[in-house]
Amino acid sequence: MKSAMRTDYYTATQNACNLCAPLGAALVFKGIANTVPLLHGSQGCSTYIRRYMISHFKEPLDIACSNFGEETAIFGGGANLKIAIDNIRKQYCPDLIGIATTCLSETIGDDVPMFIKAYQNGCRDEDLPALVHVSTPSYQGTHMQGFHGAVRALVATLAETASVEGPLSVNLFPGMVSPSDLRQLKEMVAAFDLEAILVPDYSETLNGPLWTEYQPIPQGGTPVAALRRTGGAAASIECGLVLSGEKETAGTWLEDHCGVPLHRLGLPIGIGASDLFFASLAAISGQPIPGKYTAQRGRLLDALVDGHKHFNGVKAALFGEEDLVAGLAAFCGELGIIPVLCATGGGNGRFVQTVQSVVPERYHDQMQILEDSDFVTIEKTLEALAPDLLIGHSKGFTMSRRLQRPLIRVGFPVHDRVDGSRMLHLGYRGAQQLFDRIANTLIEEKQKKNHVGYTYY
Amino acid sequence: MPSIPILEERQAQIHRKGSAPFEMTCGKHSLAGSVSQRACVFCGSRVVLYPIADALHLIHGPIGCAAYTWDIRGALSSGPELHRMSFSTDLREKDVIFGGEKKLAAALDELIDQYQPKAAFVYSTCIVGIIGDDVAAVCRKAEKEKGIPVLPVHSEGFKGTKKDGYKAACDALFKLVGTGSTADITPVSINILGEFNIGGEAWLIKKYYEEMGIPVVSIMTGDGRVDQIRRSHGAALNVVQCSGALTFLADMMQETYGIPYIRASYFGIDDMAKALYDVADHFETHPAIMARTREIVRREVETIMPEINRIRRDLAGKRAAIYVGGAFKAFSLIKALRYLGMTVVLVGSQTGNDSDYATLRDMCDDGTIILDDANPLELSKYIIEKQADLFIGGVKERPIAFKMGIGFCDHNHERKIPLAGFAGMLQFAREVHTSVTSPVWQFVPTRAAVG
Ligand code: SF4
Ligand code: SF4
Numbered sequence: 083m084k085s086a087m088r089t090d091y092y093t094a095t096q097n098a099c100n101l102c103a104p105l106g107a108a109l110v111f112k113g114i115a116n117t118v119p120l121l122h123g124s125q126g127c128s129t130y131i132r133r134y135m136i137s138h139f140k141e142p143l144d145i146a147c148s149n150f151g152e153e154t155a156i157f158g159g160g161a162n163l164k165i166a167i168d169n170i171r172k173q174y175c176p177d178l179i180g181i182a183t184t185c186l187s188e189t190i191g192d193d194v195p196m197f198i199k200a201y202q203n204g205c206r207d208e209d210l211p212a213l214v215h216v217s218t219p220s221y222q223g224t225h226m227q228g229f230h231g232a233v234r235a236l237v238a239t240l241a242e243t244a245s246v247e248g249p250l251s252v253n254l255f256p257g258m259v260s261p262s263d264l265r266q267l268k269e270m271v272a273a274f275d276l277e278a279i280l281v282p283d284y285s286e287t288l289n290g291p292l293w294t295e296y297q298p299i300p301q302g303g304t305p306v307a308a309l310r311r312t313g314g315a316a317a318s319i320e321c322g323l324v325l326s327g328e329k330e331t332a333g334t335w336l337e338d339h340c341g342v343p344l345h346r347l348g349l350p351i352g353i354g355a356s357d358l359f360f361a362s363l364a365a366i367s368g369q370p371i372p373g374k375y376t377a378q379r380g381r382l383l384d385a386l387v388d389g390h391k392h393f394n395g396v397k398a399a400l401f402g403e404e405d406l407v408a409g410l411a412a413f414c415g416e417l418g419i420i421p422v423l424c425a426t427g428g429g430n431g432r433f434v435q436t437v438q439s440v441v442p443e444r445y446h447d448q449m450q451i452l453e454d455s456d457f458v459t460i461e462k463t464l465e466a467l468a469p470d471l472l473i474g475h476s477k478g479f480t481m482s483r484r485l486q487r488p489l490i491r492v493g494f495p496v497h498d499r500v501d502g503s504r505m506l507h508l509g510y511r512g513a514q515q516l517f518d519r520i521a522n523t524l525i526e527e528k529q530k531k532n533h534v535g536y537t538y539y
Numbered sequence: 540m541p542s543i544p545i546l547e548e549r550q551a552q553i554h555r556k557g558s559a560p561f562e563m564t565c566g567k568h569s570l571a572g573s574v575s576q577r578a579c580v581f582c583g584s585r586v587v588l589y590p591i592a593d594a595l596h597l598i599h600g601p602i603g604c605a606a607y608t609w610d611i612r613g614a615l616s617s618g619p620e621l622h623r624m625s626f627s628t629d630l631r632e633k634d635v636i637f638g639g640e641k642k643l644a645a646a647l648d649e650l651i652d653q654y655q656p657k658a659a660f661v662y663s664t665c666i667v668g669i670i671g672d673d674v675a676a677v678c679r680k681a682e683k684e685k686g687i688p689v690l691p692v693h694s695e696g697f698k699g700t701k702k703d704g705y706k707a708a709c710d711a712l713f714k715l716v717g718t719g720s721t722a723d724i725t726p727v728s729i730n731i732l733g734e735f736n737i738g739g740e741a742w743l744i745k746k747y748y749e750e751m752g753i754p755v756v757s758i759m760t761g762d763g764r765v766d767q768i769r770r771s772h773g774a775a776l777n778v779v780q781c782s783g784a785l786t787f788l789a790d791m792m793q794e795t796y797g798i799p800y801i802r803a804s805y806f807g808i809d810d811m812a813k814a815l816y817d818v819a820d821h822f823e824t825h826p827a828i829m830a831r832t833r834e835i836v837r838r839e840v841e842t843i844m845p846e847i848n849r850i851r852r853d854l855a856g857k858r859a860a861i862y863v864g865g866a867f868k869a870f871s872l873i874k875a876l877r878y879l880g881m882t883v884v885l886v887g888s889q890t891g892n893d894s895d896y897a898t899l900r901d902m903c904d905d906g907t908i909i910l911d912d913a914n915p916l917e918l919s920k921y922i923i924e925k926q927a928d929l930f931i932g933g934v935k936e937r938p939i940a941f942k943m944g945i946g947f948c949d950h951n952h953e954r955k956i957p958l959a960g961f962a963g964m965l966q967f968a969r970e971v972h973t974s975v976t977s978p979v980w981q982f983v984p985t986r987a988a989v990g
Contacts, residue, residue, distance in 0.1 A: 094629065
């Protein structure tokens with residue numbers, strides 16, 4: 083197997099396979115109840131990020147900005163941040179303002195924690211929203227670092243250690259998954275009579291019904307009160323195998339500061355990873371796996387057997403967010419699909435090893451794993467690898483068209499299909515849907531290529 | 540319904556026609572904490588230069604600014620498609636500390652060799668202005684080494700508004716103008732400025748002019764080519780689409796090369812016809828041109844009218860809201876919508892100036908809301924209050940309309956269909972019709988309540 087981190091540092095990025103850090107942070111803040119994300123920097127970043135996310139979620143998505151001008155860049159952004167917070171409070175009356183920095187405010191060295199403290203000191207008698215800050219310079223990390231950083235910042239700023247009355251609760255840090263996935267995760271946890279504190283939970287805020295009246299901040303999201311209770315949870319589950327190599331996460335913070343035991347798992351994609359996820363819930367709750375889920379698992383295995391010939395030996399190229407790719411690679415391995423290419427724009431130096439660890443060794447010599455990669459590199463690599471299909475987000479479409487290979491859309495962004503928010507990847511049902519989509523695509527390809535025109539397969 | 544609060548500082552940028560003496564503030568930097576629909580200087584430059592298909596567009600900065608502008612516009616090319624790539628120096632921490640010049644130089648070297656572009660544009664994004672890279676010097680050096688124009692675009696996002704970005708782009712373009720041969724250009728000829736070939740619009744427009752007997756030397760920048768821009772100073776007239784984006788260039792070309800310019804809008808039947816007649820008028824010493832123009836207008840209008848008339852019956856009396864980037868587009872849209880029998884109840888722009896808003900006021904009916912640099916809260920407040928049936932805007936406005944159960948027509952650079960020209964007017968009417976007459980609105984809670 084070949085694997086590569088970009089070693090030649092002095093080379094341009096051509097068609098990036100990752101986004102920038104504040105996007106991830108803003109998405110997390112959209113998953114907190116009555117919260118406004120605020121990007122501290124200049125206007126363009128927040129507008130671009132809004133546009134990009136709106137095209138995927140197809141929902142109103144307000145992200146405020148402290149609107150740097152030329153003077154701000156010279157004298158610092160303290161004054162602007164204050165005005166921005168004032169104005170957000172006036173317009174939205176939020177419970178929380180999630181402040182993420184952009185490259186600009188980071189580069190000029192704004193001390194945002196100090197600005198926040200000064201603001202809080204200046205309004206002692208007022209009922210202030212929680213102000214949570216995460217540092218997200220994009221020259222240090224991708225949208226995934228921004229995402230995980232914001233989750234950690236929320237917990238680190240708000241969690242309280244006090245023991246909690248009532249039902250056992252579990253902190254669930256699912257990573258960047260779809261609203262459908264989030265809904266399903268909540269259901270899964272609830273089935274064990276546990277309360278899920280999901281951080282973030284944008285299952286309603288970014289995938290809600292039509293409105294009867296205008297909602298300045300869309301309903302839904304993890305309540306700030308629930309964030310405070312994360313310190314008293316029975317356990318934390320943090321999803322993402324690449325993430326699990328990270329020393330400073332929300333989960334480790336709660337473990338270190340509040341003694342909440344941490345379960346670090348992969349995203350529950352496919353059978354093995356879902357089994358582990360359910361096993362953790364069973365262990366935390368002391369309850370057996372509910373019949374509903376064993377039934378789902380049963381149907382999935384039945385489908386796997388029925389369809390196994392469509393998969394075994396098929397070659398797939400996977401690309402996108404690092405933990406999603408790692409999860410998909412594991413699932414491919416379970417189906418007999420060889421993940422000939424696994425590529426990500428991020429990776430943190432842990433991607434190659436992680437992917438290797440989840441894919442059966444017999445496939446390794448046919449695989450290439452690319453970390454910190456871009457689409458031009460990915461496409462060039464694929465020309466030689468000749469995969470049967472691609473699995474990744476919408477930005478791989480032009481590549482799939484040139485290579486004349488079908489693209490199964492997963493993850494973020496899905497800008498060219500209507501169901502980006504509703505795609506399910508997790509749990510047995512998620513695996514079932516992925517399985518069905520992949521199988522149907524492979525059959526369709528066969529059908530298209532076959533001159534007889536069979537109507538049964 | 541809870542009333543949506545409007546920030547005091549924003550009141551002066553909102554006007555209700557007929558309610559008070561007209562005084563609007565505009566051209567202001569967006570208010571901190573307000574969710575402006577505006578972008579940044581870089582965005583303005585990128586919009587203008589993006590369609591130049593045989594140039595390298597290298598974005599100097601961290602990855603986001605490039606990632607978010609990768610292949611996001613429907614600007615078509617009849618040949619090379621280098622403009623659809625996203626190139627970034629992808630600055631990392633080390634560059635921010637030690638400077639990004641070396642990386643920029645290496646990127647230019649690598650990309651120019653790999654793609655053999657006819658020119659390269661290097662866009663500075665925000666932090667480049669802070670870390671103090673001498674982008675111009677790096678460009679000069681690359682230009683010498685590679686033998687193609689390498690043009691810095693001073694588009695640091697925070698140094699102004701989108702308009703400053705237009706200006707920076709025009710400055711870069713102007714460096715190309717005048718560097719090519721004008722040998723075989725006829726005295727009757729034009730440049731089309733400010734037309735970006737969204738969904739092939741520039742091709743439609745160009746065809747009309749050529750049928751009139753007027754060769755088009757260059758289109759800036761739709762389906763743009765570096766060599767055409769270099770010889771564009773040979774044209775007799777610049778026809779500037781009113782978005783304002785290319786007006787800076789038209790001014791510079793007038794001053795330096797004595798090329799006059801006229802304004803045009805290609806949206807709506809009246810404005811489209813006027814755009815052709817105005818150009819024909821300019822070449823009045825060639826009466827055949829005017830004769831042909833009349834013929835073209837007659838033919839084109841005849842072609843689309845039967846369907847337009849059918850559409851008009853369904854749209855009569857429906858209410859529309861408009862929020863677009865440039866005010867000039869709003870003028871045309873008001874006329875086009877009226878042509879379809881609709882009433883305009885709200886109109887706003889991101890970047891209008893005093894005289895734009897004065898014109899808008901004169902055009903609008905009493906009670907119409909006029910907005911400058913509006914935010915989502917304001918937009919939704921007023922589309923609900925005005926019971927709009929249709930909202931015309933860009934991607935960022937779409938979900939606001941849809942959440943409240945209001946039809947939508949995308950009139951931004953990201954759309955894929957041509958809305959300019961006579962054929963475009965028909966497309967526009969169809970778009971509006973498809974949205975407004977959909978049966979889904981019957982299920983929408985807000986509308987059900989109103990009845
Ligand atoms: S400057 Fe940084 S935060 Fe802003 S868009 Fe670019 S990469 Fe993202
Ligand atoms: S960093 Fe500056 S140039 Fe880039 S998108 Fe943000 S505001 Fe625009």
